[in-house]
Amino acid sequence: MAPETILELKSVDKHFGGFVAVDRVSLSIAEGEFFTIVGPSGSGKTTLIRLLVGMDKPTHGDILLRGQRINDTPAHLRPTCMVFQSLALFPHMTVGENVEYPLKCRNVDKAERRRRAEECLGLAHLPAGYYDRPVTKCSGGERQRVALARALAFDPEILFFDEPLSAIDYRLRKTLEKELKDIQRETGKTFVYITHSLEEAMIMSDRIGVMRSGRLVQVGSPREIYKAPNSRFVSEFMGEVNVLPVTPANGKLMCEPLGVAFDPPPGEAVRAGSLVVRPEDMRFVNGGPPPNGVIEGEIFNEYLLGSRVQYQVRTRGFTLLVERLRDAEQPDRQIALSFTPEDSALFPE
Amino acid sequence: MTDVTKSDLPAVSSAPRPLRIGAIPTGVWYAMPILALLVFGFLAPMVMVALYSFMPRGSFSPWGTPTLENYVDIVEQNFYISFGWSLWLALLSTALLLVVAYPLAVAIKRAAPKRAVILTVLIVAPLFVAENIRLQGWVLFLDKAGVLDGGLKAMFGVETGSLVTNVPAIVFGIVYVYLPFMLFPMILGLANVPPDVREAAADMGATRWRMFRDIELPLAAPGILIGGLLCFVISLGAFSEAKFLGKGVIVTVAQDIESAFTFGQNWPRGSALSVLVILLAGSAVFIAMRRMDLEKMLGRRG
Structure with missing residues (x-):
């Protein structure tokens, strides 16, 4: 039509x-x-x-x-x-x-x-x-x-x-x-x-x-x-997101405060900017090969958002947000986070 | 952590209780000065005037035998003519004031705040000069060999002659003097017309005229009505305009009342005329007020 x-x-x-x-x-x-x-x-x-x-x-x-x-x-x-x-x-x-x-x-x-x-x-x-x-x-x-x-x-x-x-x-x-x-x-x-x-x-x-x-x-x-x-x-206008400042390092995106390097999103050149990941795209790493760089952290707060739960995760110098369905299993306090390059977006600002 | 008992917490204020001094609520005390003023300055003279109007001709005591002869005299001795002139002047001036003040009120309402203040000051400024002096000023301007006539003659050889000593000049004077009394209530009335309601009407396809008739006029009506009422009632008692600009071409009821009380030395007749004026003004106010929602006028409901 x-x-x-x-x-x-x-x-x-x-x-x-x-x-x-x-x-x-x-x-x-x-x-x-x-x-x-x-x-x-x-x-x-x-x-x-x-x-x-x-x-x-x-x-x-x-x-x-x-x-x-x-x-x-x-x-x-x-x-x-x-x-x-x-x-x-x-x-x-x-x-x-x-x-x-x-x-x-x-x-x-x-x-x-x-x-x-x-x-x-x-x-x-x-x-x-x-x-x-x-x-x-x-x-x-x-x-x-x-x-x-x-x-x-x-x-x-x-x-x-x-x-x-x-x-x-x-x-x-x-x-x-x-x-x-x-x-x-x-x-x-x-x-x-x-x-x-x-x-x-x-x-x-x-x-x-x-x-x-x-x-x-x-x-x-x-x-x-x-x-x-x-x-x-x-x-950011769409809702709460995780913003990681990154700089190019050895063909990867290095997030200095975290001390973790990430693969760029598919099709993106390696350059300085902000790597944005939505809370629901953050994954807990438990066994299996991680899809990307791994961030170690500790859950220090959780909020029930109706059908979902939001976790506040304290990492080195950062507070990251992770969202899961309410009925998903309760994660440990000490956790490792990652995300697939496809779920991230790189912006120059 | 210490326990907080209920008594440690600030008392939750209940609904404010009316304060009283003795058996009389404070509100009544506060109203005392204005009540006293109204009783002695407004009500008492009205009662006196009403009493005198039923006294025999030329009597100076309010305690004589009541009679209706003053009212009969008003009709028989043609005093109703001045009464009729006053009524006609009041109606005509009020109508003209409505027409003159409305566009001005709209302009001030829509002007930028700074400009609105300037316009308002310009309109209020003449009020600082006594009415009689302003009217005399107009006489000097409009009379034969006055500023206008003399000026035109000197510059262009045209003469206007005297533009005073006629009824239109009197009406002009009344409209000129009472403009603020129409204008300001009207501006208040127009404040009840929200700009977006006007825009919505325009958006729905309303023409200017339709908007004026269906939206502006009904919403601003309380203010317009108050302005009209104010102007009607005070121009009913107009006096100086006929005296100065009219130079006696007609006599208004206020002039008749004055002369009855002064060189006429006939208080009962003056009182009877006053009673008629009061009744007329009072019924105009009464009728208008009954048709109006005071709450709405003060913008409490919308």
């Missing part, structure tokens, strides 16, 4: 005075895709989405919607719609009036508005009985659903989300994330979501774009981003 490109960015810049908030971002998003832009706060993701929605204009570059340049088209003339971080519900209206508002703006007649509103409330898993309820009487989760229903009622070509779930408690957030993905599948709409939580991005997205200091540093499927981060920043 070759889905059509719905949104294309060509070297888009946004400057505020001398400050470059968005720096030469190029990207194309396919029809029906769930695309998530993720980055720490201040990475420019909110600025970028404001450009995409039409609330700001790019300083340079072009934004194309189905091949049409929309740089200068204001938000109210674009066939796209955004769910705000604050949700931005109309506080003086009922749930029904909120959801019908985009239809009212298009002069849709009353009966049809009501029909569409109820349909969208259903899609957002809100009972039709909420139609007459004032939004001020809705709970946090219900408001999320109202905001979503309102955006769906607009029937946008692309639905944008600006971290709408960030103020919701953990369990409800997990539920809503999955529902959102279901709704996206069900409606077949293109969703563009921004968040600072990579976990959230992983759960929902078809593809993820990672932003840092205004630049899009990596774009790929959640699996690609997780398994093959292209920079130390991305690999």
Whole structure:
């Protein structure tokens, strides 16, 4: 399948005075895709989405919607719609009036508005009985659903989300994330979501774009981003990792503080940098030939992370993290660690 | 490690208990000065005025035989004309103030903080000069051979003649003097319109007009209503504008009240007129307040 490109960015810049908030971002998003832009706060993701929605204009570059340049088209003339971080519900209206508002703006007649509103409330898993309820009487989760229903009622070509779930408690957030993905599948709409939580991005997205200091540093499927981060920043942003500073020595990567040399990851030249290994890729060495250099250490802490256990291992001058499934056998206190070259990544920083 | 008993720990504070001095809660003590001021400075004069309004013509004692003759006089001796003028001036000025102040309020609300402060100071500054002096200034500016007329004549040979001594000049004066009273409540009202709610409406396809009607106006309504009410009530008692800019072309009810109390030497008539003004202003406030949610106005609920 070759889905059509719905949104294309060509070297888009946004400057505020001398400050470059968005720096030469190029990207194309396919029809029906769930695309998530993720980055720490201040990475420019909110600025970028404001450009995409039409609330700001790019300083340079072009934004194309189905091949049409929309740089200068204001938000109210674009066939796209955004769910705000604050949700931005109309506080003086009922749930029904909120959801019908985009239809009212298009002069849709009353009966049809009501029909569409109820349909969208259903899609957002809100009972039709909420139609007459004032939004001020809705709970946090219900408001999320109202905001979503309102955006769906607009029937946008692309639905944008600006971290709408960030103020919701953990369990409800997990539920809503999955529902959102279901709704996206069900409606077949293109969703563009921004968040600072990579976990959230992983759960929902078809593809993820990672932003840092205004630049899009990596774009790929959640699996690609997780398994093959292209920079130390991305690999660290994905979660806790072990970072070993290394220098070349006799065709190997020498980690001075540990006094252990490692084979480089396949295809990597031997050079100075950081060798990054995920906690779950660290292996206990007990018998058999080790896959790589061996690190001696002592477990001094363990944390239960739901289905997994994380061990803090103290080695010479380092604390390393190792993760195992909860039901795996309990390791000894004094242990030896290693990892396969395939599970490590070498970055120049 | 020593044992920590419960008594060693700082007491967990329970819900604050209302403080009392004797049988009276402290809150009431704190309210005493303003209560005293309101009773002697506001309520007592109102009661006196109400009492006098039922006294026989020209009486100087509030303890005579009650009569309605003053109210009959107001109708029979055409005092209702001044009353009508005041009402009309108040309504017209309030309407104009709404139109004039709204764009200004929006501009100040959206201006960068520094600019908003400058604009606010510029609007407040004239309040440091007494109203009468400002109005006299306008007379000097607008009158025949005044600054405008004389200046144009000297420079271009055009004459405007006198622009005062008419009703529009009076309305202009009222609008000019009471602008801050409309503007500041309005700005407070607009503070209840979150910028992202406006953006969301725009994103949904709302035009400017629709946004104004569906979003801004309903959310800012409490502030606008308070401003309107304030301006209506105080311009009902407007006095100097008609006196200076109108130069007596019409007589407002406030002028009638003044003359009844001074050279008219007819306190009961002045009182009866005052009672009517108070009733009108009071019912305007009452009706408006009933339609308004004070909690919402103060932004406690959103």
